[in-house]
Amino acid sequence: MGNLIKKINTEIAKAFKDIHLDESYAYISISGLPELADYQINSCFNIAKAQKKNPMDVASEISDVIKDLTIDGTKAFLKVEPSKPGFVNLKINDELLYAYIKKILNDDKLGVGDKETILNDNIKTILLDYGGANVAKPLHVGHLRVAVIGEALKRLYNRLGIKTIGDIHLGDYGLQMGLVIEELKDEDMLDSFTISDLEIIYPKASLRAKGDPSKNIEPDTQFSNRAHESTKRLQDNLEPETSIWKKILDISIEDLKKRYAELNVSFDYYYGESTVKDIMGPMVDDFIKRGVAHESNGAYVIDVKEDTDKKEMPPCIVRKSDGAVLYATSDIATIKFREDNFDVDEYIYVVDKRQSLHLEQCFRAAKIAGVLKGDKVFKHVAVGTMNGMDGKPFKSRDGGVAKLETLITEAKNKAREILKANDRDMGNLNIDDIASKISIAALKYGDLSNSPTRDYIFNMDKFLSFEGNTGPYILYTLVRIRSIFEKISFDGNIDETGEIVSDDIIHDIFLKIIRYEDVLLEAYKSYDPSVLCKYIYELSNDFNSFYHDHSIIGEENLQKRNFYISLLVVIDKIIRDVLGILAIDVPERM
């Protein structure tokens, strides 16, 4: 069915050809002055310059040739007007807009074209590395961002017809495991321990090994040595450490699945650092043999500098001078593992932005070392930190790491309070369930509506105040629409023979709806779900104005009423489609 704006551009290009103008000039942009125009042509200045003409003359000339353009037999513009220094102002015909909206209405994909027609890249499969949870440790607030953004990107790609592979990339190896294993032994808990036990045991063991000078706690060096030994035994696949570790892993993954499910986040694979433990050694040996890694100060490194580098690019260490591997090794081995097991065109790492140099080194090392099969795109979605109201990294009230669970519980309680205070008729719906949906939406939307790269200030009250660009505002919009549908016992059959009514707000809604495909593409290109949030926020805003000014159920003219309802249906479908991408559930009432 195609994108209306693209189609208009194409028609303008044809018209330009007739007057010997290069088609690269033929594009319209959203107007900066909405009172004057919907769209505008800015290229008159460039044309004027190239042809040494007056921009205003060019604008007039262009206006003349596109004035009577038709699309599918319908007049495209209600107004084509050259303006002041040299713009062309355009108002699009409502009839044409609504004709396209009807197509969207009847299209399962809401007017979003096939991948092949809308994307000009060759990406068929994307592997997303997101989540990054640690085994035996509770999720903290830092895990919220990467999980929620990663999930949204994954669903966006699926929506556009791209295959995805989601891997959580667990932190399930290394000294932390040795510490937990030894502590479990000391507490005689090997036979039965739960996730709650583990959550207590890790910090305990860590403190014991490291000590804390500020609290006058001496490090227990004997324990620390045992933990190191234990870690080594685990690496060598010895017992009983390996069995204990497996048990820890099972319990943790089971719990993680539950936690993530609450956020509507799920992974295709729960691989981790341990997945590649046995391939790291041989891989490095091979690097050395082939000369891609060389000795430097007793360690083995891969040079990843490039001639074009402006910045310092330290070599990537793949084997320490004591012979042990380290995190770069594991990340490169992970790339190798993925290359060997999947057919991937693009890798996306949704990971804290502080890892950016490290990941760049690993990506380059992987290329240089030849672990890649063919050309691959690597992208680090460098996620910013979630800060507290003081602008510093978010902490719990007592100053420690803020557990995600605590945050969610707090949000739920607040949502429940508000629901109770409003005291609306919820029918036979479960109030806890509604509170849960609202609070999760508030948290997720609060996060997703910020650009991933930026640090943002977490403000529970702001997210739950339900005003402005928030999750609850969007949900409220849908609940209002739903309520109308219920009142008129709407069966989903749209009678679209209705006449078009148009006014400013309806016109804005038209314009917004036809941009849907472009908005998805923009989010795709910028790796940024906040683009989608902004869009549904504006659409919700428009709807609420419309709702305020027009009586829908009360409209006596049936034709008009049907037209209004058709608008509600498209708005409802689009917002729900986006919330599906953002993985946010919608309550029936609130």
Next chain:
RNA sequence: GUCCUUGUACCUCAGUAGGAUAGAGGGUCCGCCUCCUAAGCGGAAUGCCGGCGGUUCGACUCCGCCCAAGGACGCCA
């Protein structure tokens, strides 16, 4: 020290083909429920777009320098 990111209203932030008069939300003030959910709608006020210079018809946007904040910088993950 080197490099990266950021600097837009009182606060939190949008703003990429360089375009007209720089936008939202919160907060503040003023209005709107005999009517489809007021978690809503409408209106008002608020700006040396960090600073200086350059490129040009035109710069929040591109280039250079400077200032400020945060972050990363070979054997921790």
